[in-house]
Structures are given as structure tokens and as C-alpha cells.
Amino acid sequence: MPTIEELKKAKAEQDSRPPHESVYSVAKRAESESRDQEMPARMTYVEYQGIGLSEAIALIIELGDRAVPNFALSPGEMQAYAKAVSWLLAIPHPEIDDPMKGLIVTGATGTGKTLLVSLLWALSEKMGVHRPFIDRDSGQRRMKPLLWNCSMHALDHVEGYSNNGSYQAIGYNVLHIGDLGTEPDTFLRYGTKGSLSDLICQRSDMGYKDYPTVITSNLPWEEMRQRYGDRAYSRLRGDLIEVRLLGKDHRTER
Template sequence: MKTLPKYHPTTPHILIEGGVEFHLGKMKGDTINYDFSKMLIYLNAKGKLLFGKEFKIHEEDHQIIYQLCLYFIKDEVNCPKYNIDPTKGILLSGPVGCGKTTLMKLMRHLVPHRRPYEIIPTRNIVFGFNNLGYSIIEQYGNSHYFCFDDLGVEPEGKHFGKDCNVLGEILLSRHEIFTKCPLEHRTRAMTHITTNLNAEEIEERYGNRVRSRLREMVNVIGFDKNTKDKRK
């Protein structure tokens, strides 16, 4: 995991990167009033540090980034306007190359005073299952804070000749833990997901039970299906 920015516990809206201070908003009493334009400046600078000087935030992505910012700063006023529930995770969907994984790697640096999530490629999880078996489902179907990257590109699991829909089983296990958590502790069992699949494709791949339970676990934020591939 990349090093999170430096900050002082009493001023978590002031982040320090390479000796430069980024003020993401202003304190008013015990509340931080974040400024989206200043958050964009920070995210663009942090993105260049993480991914190279060619990184840039595209104007057409501002609406998606704005919603993600609202979610991560837990903006109680504006989250409901976008039907975002900060007590759930994020399912970030969109076509190949639109920048889903990059954004999820970047956004966790915006709020370093909050518990960070670990980003795990779904392919790696299935490869682990094929080698080690059902202990992998226990490892990821627990209350740790994960972002499962590229849901849907992973192969079917197979261990000692037995097929297993590994991510489907993990998501069902995590749903059970998530719904049993008291509301104030749900971040402990929260799940984020990036995927190229739409809702119907998720149901086709993982079944109606998984699709139904995902509705209880995540907020869906989606890129337009015509978003260009930024890797080209």
C-alpha cells in the first residue's frame, strides 16, 4: 500500500505531500467544509505522484469524482441528493479503461484519518483459491475492509476438481457479516468493488442472491457506457 499523506489529527483537511500543504477546505467549529475545486487540485497532484506525470483528471469525469468525494468525506447534506448512503460500500462500474481502479486507489488518500481499504484483484483471489482451497473464502469473506478490483474478469475457481464461484461465495459471506454489524461499526465490514459488468451481467455471473444482497451492501456509481478508454 502506498504511503498515506501526512496530516495532523486536528486538521485532517490539510494534507502534506512532499512538503507541500494542500488545504481541502476550512474548519468551522468541529466541522470541515470541503471545497471540491481544492480536492480536485489535491487529487490531481497526488495522482501524478502515484501514477506518473502523465496522470490527469479529465473534466468529463468530474461528476463521478464529485460523487466519490461526497461519499468519502461523508457529506450528510449532499450524499442524499445522489442517493448515496455513506454506511454502505461503493460499486464503481464502467467500461474497460475508464479509470475505475485508478480512482479507487486515489480516493483512499483523500481521507487518511479514516480507515484505509486494501485493493485486491479478483483474479488473485481465485488463483489463491485454486491453490489453497476454501481457506481463501474465509480469508476474504470476513470483516476486513476490502476493495475487490475488476469483479467479473476472474476465472471460475477450481480446487481438487470441484468448481466454485469464489467471489459469489465471498460476497454472500461478507453480506451476512455486514448486515449483522451495528450501524456505527459497519465500516469494519464494508466492501468496495470495481467492475465492467452491469446489474444484469452481475446476476448472470453470480446469481440473483448476490445481486440482491449487493443492493444492501453498496452504492452504485457508474461511468457512462461510452466513456473513452484512457489507456489508449
């Protein structure tokens, strides 16, 4: 039930609203929006509520042991994993200003970017991590699993555009772009030129709070700017939390 203050605020706001929208309906909408803002950034199954960063790191290392022979993390990699897990669980971290943002994992070839994103997905599934997403039917935010298609490569988005003339995955709750920068600079659909800069910008315009993106890329930031342009570069910088993996090519060390 709207409060007196909400009704007064709604009355003042109504002058700029369509005439058919009542003061009460404006107040109810404001009440709903207020509830959405107060909704916790993450929600987990009961058995994992209250878990700390060290316990979550132990879990993701356990998942890594199962996925990769001789899985081990250097001190630098441990810091990167701690930041990534902090993003996943919305644990306060000095380099994360908003855990509702998406994630970009950067680093040279073979540093384990795809593995990290895959392990984050597995940890999210194991812990039952949820966050608010927009429900397209009701227009309201609902708590839904924080999961994504880890196998969705940049080339898959190119193929989808070339075959259908649009980016079929743009409306996913979480959009995944693996190996951004390995696709052709431009591609064609019946003579119409496309670029993943269009996907980046269109997705950003939908708002990261409702439509976050998870990306892996070998490209340094300045190369991203040169390749995708200032507009897409600005959106990548503004919409994503960066986790950078340093070190040697793990594939050549096996």
C-alpha cells in the first residue's frame, strides 16, 4: 500500500504523466520500483547463505581440480579469481563499484580466461546464485539464476548475424561472448556490413542491470578501442568489471 509521502510525490509527478494514469497507479509503480532497488544483488540456496570469500575460493578450486589435471593457481591468479568470485557473489571488493555489471576476463593466449569463466558458471550453478533480471512478460525484476552459455563464441554471434540478419542471443539474461576479437572485423548479410561493435552497443543500450554481459578477450584495451570504435569501447569500459589474468601460456607448459 503506497504511503502518504508516495501519494504526494505521485501527485506532483502526475502533471508530466499521461492523463489516463491515476495518482494511485503512479504511486504503485513507484512502490514497485523502490522494492526492485532494495532487492539484494544476489541470492543463494539456504545451504550457501552467509558463505565467505575464502570458502567460495575453496569451492572454485575444487571445481578446477575436477576440470583440469594438476590445477593450481599462482598468487597473481589467486587475486584474479578472488575478484571474479567477489563479482559473482556480490562480495565487497575495492575494484568492483557495482556487482550488477557484467564481467570481462582479459589476458594473453593460454592464461586460462575461458577456464575461469567456465568455473564461475559451475560455481554459480553449484551454489544456486541468483540475481534480479527483467521479466519480459511482466516488466518486473525477478530473481533468476546467474548462468550463461559458456560455449557461445564470438564466431557464433557472427554466424547468427550472417544467417539471420540479427543477433539472436541479444535478449539472453546473460550474454556470453567468448574470445572477443578473434572474429572478422566486419561481416556481411546480403551486402549489409556488420560488426560485433553493433552487438556490444545494442546490448549496452538495454542496460547492464537487467542484461549483463560476460566476455573473454586477448585484446588489450587500446586495440579494442581501435577495432570496435570509441562508442563500443566506452560501453565495454562502463558496463563490465575487468578481471585480468597474467602469466604464461598454460597450454605450452603441459
